[in-house]
Amino acid sequence: MLAAQRRSMILAELERGGTVRVTDLVELLGVSDMTVRRDLVTLHREGLLEKVHGGALAVAEPSSSEPGFAAKSVQRLREKQAIAARAAELVHAGMAIAVSAGTTTHALAEHLTKIPNLTVVTNSVWVADLLHSAGDSTTSVLLTGGLRTPSDALVGPVAVSSLRSLHVDAFFMGVHGMDLRAGFSTPNLLESETNRAMIERSRRLIVCADSSKWGVVGLSSMAGLSEASVLVTDSGISAQASGVLADHVGELVLVDAAGTELAEAEDV
Known part of the structure; x- marks a missing residue:
């Protein structure tokens, strides 16, 4: 193992x-x-x-706690990879999309490397590096500037400013928590502001979040549940939570992570 x-x-x-x-x-x-x-x-x-x-x-975890990328990357691996694979089915050649920072969206980026002629706007150092090194030669990557957070997101006024003139077909967003009243949230105030700017520049908001995020509330809300056109999560979420989400998001997509094989090898 x-x-x-x-x-x-x-x-x-x-x-x-x-x-x-x-x-x-x-x-x-x-x-x-x-x-x-x-x-x-x-x-x-x-x-x-x-x-x-x-x-x-x-x-x-307090609401302002923000684990780093490496720490989060070992959590819920099968769920994240199953969610990423399903979310990637919503991306087609020729689209212009935005991708937020996060380990689930990084897993999504691995699938995006196989789709040609994409324009990808991202504030994630990891996503940009993956698409630059392994993406299709016809894919264009626009990395926002900004201050770097513990989770390797570029945020703040510079990032927001770089997004103001852009328009994309869909924004794929990872979250720290999701809750009926708090909506989708993050512990980082500047990341929240940057993600809200990307939401405003997107025709559709597609949230990629595993079931452990339900009931978690970060310091700052980025969007209400009803703002999500699609939420892709795993079938481990409770029936009560899935009922609440189905009533609020545009489309709730549940994926089964049980048969998902881990994509990366690691020495024990």
Whole structure:
């Protein structure tokens, strides 16, 4: 099993129960005690859990907490890749689209490399680099300027200014949280402002967010649920939440991540 996959499963267990024990994880993951402890140390250093004797505890995030790209990239891998694959079906050759920063939108960008003649506007350093190095030769990438956040988004007045004269067919947006009253939110005020500018310049807002984002509220709201033309999430979301979302977003798309194979290999 890949290290990234193990750590994603550890975080999923934490999300379900709030605590995990090394002995239980050894049985669940089918690896050695030492391997599990090494994974817990790595996740602790990234601020994703609190390591304690014999196991770990979940860390409660304040609304202004903003994990870095590397920390978020090990969470919900199968869900993100399934969401990205489905969202990519909404993109066709010749389109002009905007793509926000985030690990789910970065997974989307991997699919965009196979679609020709795109114009992609993004404030994500990671997305721009991927499309530049592996994208189709007919694809044009416009990277906004701006201040760089912990999640490697370029935000602020420079980014907003660069978007004012643009018009795109769709904006694919990743989010920190989604909630009935707060809508789609982020812990970063400047990122919220930048994403709102991209929403205003797009014909359609397509949100890509895994089910763990439901009920999470970041410091600043970017859009109400009803502003999303499409929300692509995974079938792990509760029936109650999916009912609320179906009543508010234009179209709710649920994907099954169970059969998704991880795209990247990692040494254990």
